[in-house]
Amino acid sequence: MDDIDPFIGTAPTALPPAQGLAATWWWPKAQIGNTHPGAVSPLGMVSACAYSGAYPTGYGLYTKNTEGLPDQMFDHPQASGFTHFQQSGTGAIRKYYNYVRVTPMVQPLDTLGQSWPLHDETAEAGYYAATLDPGIRCEITVGAKVAVHRYTFPEHRGARVVVDLSCGGLAIDHGRTVPLRAHVESLGHGRAQGTVVVEGVPLSVYIEVDSPDWRQMVWHDRRLIEGGTRLDFDRIRQTTLRPFGLLFIGQAAAGQSVEVRIGFSLRGCEQARENLRRECGEAPQAFDTIKAHTQAKWRDHVGRIEVEGGSPARRQVFATALYHSLVKPCFGDDESPFWPTSGPFAFDVCTMWDIYKTQLPLLMAICPDRAVDLLESLIRVCEEEGNFPIGYRMARGADRFFRQASALTHTALADAHAIGLGDLDWNWALVHMVDDLRRMYGEDFYEHGVVHPISHTLDLAYAYHCTSGVARAMNDVPLAKQLDERALLWPNAFDPATGLLHDSSFYEGGKWNYSFRLMHDMAGRIALAGGDEKFVAMLDAFFGYGAARVVQPGHRPDAAQMAVGYALNRFEGLNNEPDMEAPWSYHYAGRPDRTAEVVHAALTWQFGTGPGGLPGNDDSGGLSSWYVWASLGLFPVAGQSLFLVNAPAFARSTIHVGDKDFVIETSGHRETPISSDGLDRVPPPQYVQSARLNGKPLEVTHLSASDVHAGGTLHLELGPEPSRWGRATRPPSLSTGVGP
Known part of the structure; x- marks a missing residue:
């Protein structure tokens, strides 16, 4: 856990100029990670971080952008306080949270909302700290449903902690969030509570402030309400909103610390108080306890994958990547404001298009209980709102990302069923899987066998295939056969003359980016392209083999520059979701050596410290x-409940899958640096020469997910030159008579 650096991804991309194959890739999308360094708990409901109003997390210096490098909003790190609930790594999600701003200050109340410089920032998993002018040391940690702040003041007669319950959103155009209704109540003796209805969600807080002899009161429009103990707003509009909240004020000796404990709930102040009491107990101070507990949870979660070898830079990037993989989605058990029953409530699924290929299989491997909870929550959303969500935030809105893709939840459900994960009511899940296939774009696909945007044709055909597998496993053979008919309509998306998708509109990409996805019939897809050699030639062109170095978009790239880049029809690196799986398409054409080269280039040049x-x-x-x-x-x-095998970056790795271990060990492994190590030449890739699974020869380039989840040992012999391994037998495909 010591290798984790929460600051990775918080600034614009600043990697050394790529060499070799990676230098031919063109990155059109925003070149910034959009992460934040705030305190989070693994898959917890609450996060907390310094708030400047910047895009999209509320932390940092940068304004909204979708292409190239972002512009700065501010000249230096700054904050107007510390807010709760942040996005992590998203782009234009239009759900910016940053509720309940807490500001330690010695300035007058009428300066609230101004930002002051931040100094001496530090962050660890579960902890964030910085010094806010004029010298207030601010520390934050969180539990699953609580946040604890500790502020150490300089000597001052009028030190204060101000809670702004009206805060929300960002300081960008159309980024502000305005509460609709609110109730705030000072309970005396360092206690307060309130509920703010924001974007349809009733967010409740219960607050305790450890500040003996300090006064407390409510305020509105930056004016104290002497003698007042409560505020009620039945209806707030953009034009009528004036800031409001609570204030705690008193004399501070130099070095005096004040602790603020906040319990959150989406089901009222009483449950917020219970959440606070459950995690913080009755002790007057809980900061160190909550920090230690959350960091222990992080040690457990990131310890579920162990690696050996690698340079310090590579290990830091890996550890931080594993950390970032466990920040979202957020789980608020028994917290749904939309249905009354208990059980998991998952939000910040932002979005399935981003996470269904990589993150959900990771959760199934190392956090299987949470993966099941997520699927149960998605099924409940479908019951309540009529759609499996493509994206789901804290507010309702299962279909708000319909332009990205269709029917992606089906893939996760199919994987979970295939490996026997959890105890979901699969009959009920299947009902919703079938019904959801005919919603949104699905209705046109059902009637015509093709739909535009053309990528949705592939989504829906694939979802029919996934649903058919669940139906057949549950002995509903007639239903499975009906679903199979439309699963076989995927060729309708392709132009046989080019071997690529038909011209259409595409979400963040073009037909080249979407034409190499891993489908249920890759053998048929390769045949449609003209066979292995032609398919490999298309992939080689896409990945830039033999191409010249390209120039990346900079600040505010103009339309002409972007048009030239798009005309390359080139791999967009790991800057674009549709490209994530494309390197492994080579496996299905018998060229795992090409996969090794592309993935090695990406790991070397596209990620750093x-x-x-x-x-x-x-x-x-x-x-x-x-x-x-x-x-x-x-x-x-x-x-497809399937893993494709490639040369690993580490000499040995262990995935702790529940109470089983899946070990990936190598012989002949050679340590290779990454760009952050200060490369002066392109390090060559390594290739798999042979493989053994649990001591038996493995001639194919794939494993079933059951092999991984059952535990065992995969031994890979590596070498500096391509081999014949994996060239004869391809991964499963319908056209070969071996279904995934």
Whole structure:
């Protein structure tokens, strides 16, 4: 856990200029990780961080951007306080949270909302600290449903802690969040509570402040309400909003610390108080206890994958990637404000398009209980709202990301069923899987066998295949056969004359980016392209073999520059979701050596240490999960309960899958540096020469997910030259008569 650096990804991409194959890749999307260094608990409900109003987390210096490098909003790190609930690595999600701003200050109340410089920032898993002018040391830690702040003041007669319950959103155009209704109540003796209805969600807090002899009162429009103990707002509008909240004020000796404990709930103040009491107990101070407990949880979670070898830089990037993979989604058990029953409530699924290929299989491997909870929550969303969500935030809205993709939850459900994960009501799940196939774009696909955007044709055909597998496993053969008919309509998406997808509109990409996804019939897809050699030639062109170095978009790239880049029809690196799985398409054409070269180039040049160490938005951990799998030498094929095998970056790795261990060990492994190690030449890749699974020869380039989840040992012999391993027998495909 000591290798984790929460600051990785918080600044614009600042990696050394790539060499070799990676120098031919063109990155059109935002070149910034959009992560934050705030305190979080593994998959917890609450996060907390310094708040400047910057995009998209509320932390940092940068304004909104979708292409190239972002512009700065501010000249230096600054904060107007510390807020709760942040996105992690997302782009234009339009759900910016940052509720309940807590500001330690010695300035007058009418300066609230101004930002002051931040100094001496530090962060660890579960902990964030900084000094806020004029010399207030601020520390934050969180539990699953609580946040604890500790502020150490300089000597001052009028030190104060101000809680702003009206805060929300960002300081960018259209980024502000305005509460609709609110209730705030001072309970005396350092106690207060309140509920703010924001974007349809009733967020309740119960607050305790350890500040003996300090006065407390409510305030509105930056004016104290002497003698007042409560505020009620029945209806607030953009034009009528004036800040409001609570204030705690008193004399502080130099070095005096004040602790603020906040319990959160989406089901009222009483449950917020119970959440606070459950995690913090009755002791007057809980900061060190909560910090130690959360950091122990992080040690447990990131310890579920252990690696041996690697340079310090590579180990730090890997550890941080694993950390970022476990920040989202957020789980608020028994906290749904939309249905009354107990059980898991998962939000910040932002979005399935980002996480279904890499992050969800990772959760199934190392956090299987939480993976099941997520699926149960998604099924409940479908019951309540009529759709499996493509993305789901704290507020309702299962279908708000419909342009990205269709029917992605089906892949995770199919994987979970195939490996026997959890005790879901699979009959009920199957009902929703079938019904959801005909929603949104699914209706046109059902009637016509093709739909535009054309990528949705592939999504839906694949989802039919995933649903058919669940139906057949449950002995509903007639239903499975009906579903199979439409699963076989995937060729309708392709133009046989080019071997690529038909012209269409595409979400963040073009037809080249979407044409190499891993489908349920890769043998048929390769035949459609003209066979192995032609398919490999197309992939080689896409990945830039033999191409010249490209120039990346900088600040505010103009339309002409972007058009030239898009015309390359080139791999966009790990800056773009549709490209994440493309390197493994080579496996299905008998060229795992090419996969090794592309993945090695990406691991070497597209990730590094420091705030600028990510090539683009981390997308709620989807990108970081890609890095974790690629470093282990595995890639999950979502929906097919399948892993593809490649040369790993570490000499030995262990995945703790429940009470089983899956070990990936190597012979002939050679340590290779990454860009942050200060490369002066391109290090060559390594290739798998032979493989053994549990002591038996493995001639194929894939494993079933059951092999991994059952535990065992995969031994890979590595060498400096491509071999014949994996060229004769391909991964499963419908056209070969071996279904995934």
